[in-house]
Amino acid sequence: MTTPDEAGTKVIARDNASRSSSRDEEMGILTPVENNQLKKSLKNRHLQMIAMGGAIGAGLFIGSGAALSAGGPGSVLICYTLIGIMMLFTCQALAELSVVYPSNGAFFEHCLRFLDPTWGFAIGWGYALTWLIILPFELIAASITIQFWNDTINMGVWVTVFLVVLALIQIFGVRGYGEVECVLSVIKIIACSGFIILGIVINTGAVGRQGYLGGEYWSDPGAFRNGFEGFASVFVIASFSFGGTELAGLAAAESENPEKSVPKACKQVFWRISFFYILNLFIMGLILPSDDPRLLGSEGANSKASPFVLAIQDAGIKVLPHIMNGVITIAVISVANSSSFGFTRTVQAMAQVGMAPTCLAKIDKQGRPMRCTIVLLLFALIAYVGLAPNDAGMKLFDWLLAVTGVTYFFIWGSICLAHIRFRKAMEVQGLSLDLVPYKPSGGVWGSWIALIFNGVCLAAAFYVCAKPKPGATAAETAEKFFKGYLAAPVMFFLWLGWKVKTGEWRLQTPLHAIDLKTDAKFRDPVNFEPEEKKPLRKRMLGALF
Numbered sequence: 001m002t003t004p005d006e007a008g009t010k011v012i013a014r015d016n017a018s019r020s021s022s023r024d025e026e027m028g029i030l031t032p033v034e035n036n037q038l039k040k041s042l043k044n045r046h047l048q049m050i051a052m053g054g055a056i057g058a059g060l061f062i063g064s065g066a067a068l069s070a071g072g073p074g075s076v077l078i079c080y081t082l083i084g085i086m087m088l089f090t091c092q093a094l095a096e097l098s099v100v101y102p103s104n105g106a107f108f109e110h111c112l113r114f115l116d117p118t119w120g121f122a123i124g125w126g127y128a129l130t131w132l133i134i135l136p137f138e139l140i141a142a143s144i145t146i147q148f149w150n151d152t153i154n155m156g157v158w159v160t161v162f163l164v165v166l167a168l169i170q171i172f173g174v175r176g177y178g179e180v181e182c183v184l185s186v187i188k189i190i191a192c193s194g195f196i197i198l199g200i201v202i203n204t205g206a207v208g209r210q211g212y213l214g215g216e217y218w219s220d221p222g223a224f225r226n227g228f229e230g231f232a233s234v235f236v237i238a239s240f241s242f243g244g245t246e247l248a249g250l251a252a253a254e255s256e257n258p259e260k261s262v263p264k265a266c267k268q269v270f271w272r273i274s275f276f277y278i279l280n281l282f283i284m285g286l287i288l289p290s291d292d293p294r295l296l297g298s299e300g301a302n303s304k305a306s307p308f309v310l311a312i313q314d315a316g317i318k319v320l321p322h323i324m325n326g327v328i329t330i331a332v333i334s335v336a337n338s339s340s341f342g343f344t345r346t347v348q349a350m351a352q353v354g355m356a357p358t359c360l361a362k363i364d365k366q367g368r369p370m371r372c373t374i375v376l377l378l379f380a381l382i383a384y385v386g387l388a389p390n391d392a393g394m395k396l397f398d399w400l401l402a403v404t405g406v407t408y409f410f411i412w413g414s415i416c417l418a419h420i421r422f423r424k425a426m427e428v429q430g431l432s433l434d435l436v437p438y439k440p441s442g443g444v445w446g447s448w449i450a451l452i453f454n455g456v457c458l459a460a461a462f463y464v465c466a467k468p469k470p471g472a473t474a475a476e477t478a479e480k481f482f483k484g485y486l487a488a489p490v491m492f493f494l495w496l497g498w499k500v501k502t503g504e505w506r507l508q509t510p511l512h513a514i515d516l517k518t519d520a521k522f523r524d525p526v527n528f529e530p531e532e533k534k535p536l537r538k539r540m541l542g543a544l545f
Contacts, residue, residue, distance in 0.1 A: 044260070048265055051269060067238060070226060075224055075231045079231070088273060089449055096440055100522065106253070108350065113509075115418055117504075121350075122494035125494050126491050136386065137400075140155070140387065166337065169337060203286050236460055242408075249262065295307060402483045403487055413454035431516060434523070458488075
């Protein structure tokens, strides 16, 4: 028998759904189409590995060399730590939202619900374009790493091999993605752990010709390089290295038990940051001088300039550079695999509500968004253009990558703002936080801190991109700026275009009008017991384990 309170709750939910449907029509959002469902095939171990090693790629193994050269080991340690704190709070906010609303599209749909449908459109397309463009670039990057061993075979052959492998993975759907990421992440984690041990051995002089190093490179050439500009450059490079951390939240809709596995996966971000980034980079700064001219080539997928490879070579170890290059190749392939997941799930979710071609909303009987996958694989063929002689193709890629430049800052900032407005809407609409299954220890203050950090990152990126190089012409300075900051105007025009299309110029959805109940996975308000207030020490430990 339905109690009066339960009946009232159902009426409110129905009224909210009705208002939401009407509001969606006004904003140009279509009612989600009837479709097959994505398969909930990701187990807890899949999400743990996606969180622990899913985005450990060229940003750590190669790009960190550019950071070391630009700002020195002190800047690297400080900047990666600060960005790591930002990402920890961002992932915790995403975990709370994904547990309550484990929908395909994750933060895209969170932006639709809690911020504004127009901004959700911009975020969705910005994120999808980022992964779409990254895929062919990563195929080229993986092929470049092969040249470490053999540069006589045309790179187009390796692009084809990696593209075929990626296509085969898609046949197995999300389970294939999860299993591949599990294996690749384990390899990367072992490599990172091994480098820490090896780095300590090299630093103490037990291996190599350098003898005991200690903190020598922190005093000569020094902990910091190139002043504030160097520090700001490292800040930007560090930010880009963490791209893909949000994938654990995106996978919530295909997880068997998102209420337990998503929070646990997002907690692993702490270990990924402190162990695989901070500790590895600290060790690297101890055994490789920041003024090493070989580091100037640490960009893209030039694994010969990887600081990890260089440090091992300097120690005179013959076999390990080849092993590390193999790990870098695996890491690049892992990012390519992640790009297929990020693009297809985001575009499918957008197509569901009419913000992408509706034909892409189709999910087959095996739970795969194959039409989105086909679009992705067809676009990946542009990788062959990047192999054109005289670097003509890579110039095209430079501008394509410019479209993705600072997009992540908008995405991460939007996740934090969506969490802040979710909490505020709960308060305005009189709903208790006890209904929320998972609440991060940082609470809404963690989201505020991360949101401010994202603003600082955007400002740092603007400074680095806008500051002219010595002797550069005005045209060269303008080109440098747009290659680094083009994503910002792209996001603005995506937002403006949807505003013009819908004719709705409201900047945000009012808190009282946010639909909190449709598709929400709140706790049962009748049969649950409120959580006991835990001591601060236990709450801090619970945020990490």
